[in-house]
Amino acid sequence: EDGLNGWLRYARLPCDIVKQANVPATIVALNATESSPVYTAGQELKKGIGGILGKTLDVTHETREGPSIVVGTINTFDGSSTIPELEEDGFWLSTQGDTVEIIGQNERGALYGAFEYLSMLAQANFTGVAYATNPSAAIRWVNQWDNMDGTIERGYAGLSIFFKDNVTISNTTRVEQYARLLASIRVNGIIINNVNANPIILSDDNMAGLGKIADAMRPWGVKLGISLNFASPQTFGGLASFDPLDETVIAWWNSTTDKLYEHVPDLAGFLVKANSEGQPGPITYNRTLSEGANMFARAAKPHGGIVMFRAFVYDYQTLNESNWKDDRANAAVDFFRELDGRFDDNVVVQVKYGPIDFQVREPTSPLFAHLRQTASAIELQVAQEYLGQQCHLVYLPPLWKTVLNFDLRVDGEKSVVGTDILSGKRFNKKGLTGYAAVVNVGQNTTWLGSHLAMSNLYAYGRIAWDPTDDEVAILEDWTRLTFGLDNTVRETITRMSMASWPAYENYTGNLGIQTLTDITGPHYGPNPQSMDNNPWGQWTRADADSIGMDRTVSNGTGYAGQYPADVAALYEDIETTPDELLLWFHHVPYTHVLKSGKTVIQHFYDAHYAGAETAATFPQQWAKLQGLMDQQRFEETAFRLTYQAGHAIVWRDSINQFYHNVSGIPDSQNRVGNHPWRIEAETMDLQGYRVTAVTPFEVASGLQIVQTIDNS
Ligand code: BDP
Structure with missing residues (x-):
């Protein structure tokens, strides 16, 4: 199969x-x-x-x-x-x-x-x-990040099923099949193009193509929506400006929207990423984000459409890594707090689950507590951008639940993100709140690039319907439906999946330090040295003695103060901050003793070994399933799990070695830097290569690297 x-x-x-x-x-x-x-x-x-x-x-x-x-x-x-x-x-x-x-x-x-x-x-x-x-929330959408040229941003399963060469794909077979899967998990809307949107989606041909795509999905009750590029009136429409208060710009969006609705009468609405990571937006014209959002909302309103306006707004060019007060985590609340109540009633602010960006662990975005008169939706990510990119088994619902089950205590009252806020009950917004997940399926027959990753898509739909649905029960249902009724198969997949996110956190980034990955590149594989002095504001503040972002009000970036009082007090105080988020909120010496009794650095070392050990059991556990399912899915999954076990060792050693080099603190169990079986390239006989010192020194285990003689 x-x-x-x-x-x-x-x-x-x-x-x-x-x-x-x-x-x-x-x-x-x-x-x-x-x-x-x-x-x-x-x-x-x-x-x-x-x-x-x-x-x-x-x-x-x-x-x-x-x-x-x-x-x-x-x-x-x-x-x-x-x-x-x-x-x-x-x-x-x-x-x-x-x-x-x-x-x-x-x-x-x-x-x-x-x-x-x-x-x-x-x-x-x-x-x-x-x-x-009944559903917990009216909005249960997926977001594809498909580019018009057919590639998919952060997509790990091949090319787009929606676009090719800047036009919509004419064969909608896969679109129908995808809509069927989505309907079965009660997803009722889909944005099919990247939030980094190309205005060419608004061409006449593409509007007609969108009509066909909507036709293919309508029998499955899945409504189509699209991402818009804020500058379209200028870059595509030929106007002099894209100022959201300019009458000609408003008229352009109105007529463009009317035209879209001629092709797709039940268009769900728009998704907008503005003034973020180089994307244009209203701030370009000194207009507010709400003025920008409302322009689209008014165009869509007569047609019953809604605007999902993303809270992922931050200006990476002004983040200054030498200034302790600057903190990207503050951005969403800083931008949106003042705007609450100034959005039209068909605008929904779409908020990533944490304040930074889909990390292996983040505290709940405090913005959910500030949008009282504005509807909100949570943005989750089924595409495992920072979580192993479908090459690692990482069952995500336990991570999502840390946010959905979190009680923000707005005004000292129960305000659980899933059941109170996203349900629309807490702020009386029922009917216009909910869920979006970045999914990024591609042409690969596995949809996501890995058979086991599909449990995340399945679970997403179930959780959006009912955030109290049990993640183990969901997984067991998915396993029976996907692999049949065999108990060993179900028990094994459940055991592995439930161990997978804690393991991934263990071998990537612990104690709230984020996924210590390659920040400037693909977000894959270990690269702790890229986690500071980068323009993206994902910083660890690691130096030779200490580590962590101080986000307290008293001494740090003030982020902890963005939460309602009860929660703010919890994170302000190092004593009450849970270990798992310690380094998110506090800057401490490597020798700081955790509630567990271990030092931070020893926890790092131990956790990385523990995580890799867990991953090493996956191929062994999987091997026992041979013959209990079809050979194709057995083998394809075995291959990935074997890879994961190996890559977990790469993660373990890179991270441990890096902090060992930086801190100079030995591992109490004498494992780090001491692998008798490991052969360093620089100790071998080399032809055509030379050994050089590397800067910064901490990136290489032996402080040296091997280079080709011609320096290429
Ligand atoms: C980041 C991704 C980038 C997206 C951006 C976003 O790396 O590709 O465009 O988020 O969500 O995580 O807009």
């Missing part, structure tokens, strides 16, 4: 299990229009039950006598059940009695219910259930 069907394989259950299933012989899909999600649901039920149970069912579109599987909306259903109140996209599922009822609040909900029923059948769960379920 090549992974193309993801968790929707509908593999035949064993005969003895099939016998236990009692499924009605007819499907009644209460909509005969082929592009409707209810029609799709009927077809999907037929396909799924055909696969899982080997039964061929008829699909009709009219209610009939006798047992059946009825799928439709609450408006079209005339069955006898009393259905609890359903919210937008919610559904009722009853498998009790002769008739299976799958009733959505809308068409999308009905389709979600059909997938839910199929998920139960595929997992051989034939129990009678009757319940209603």
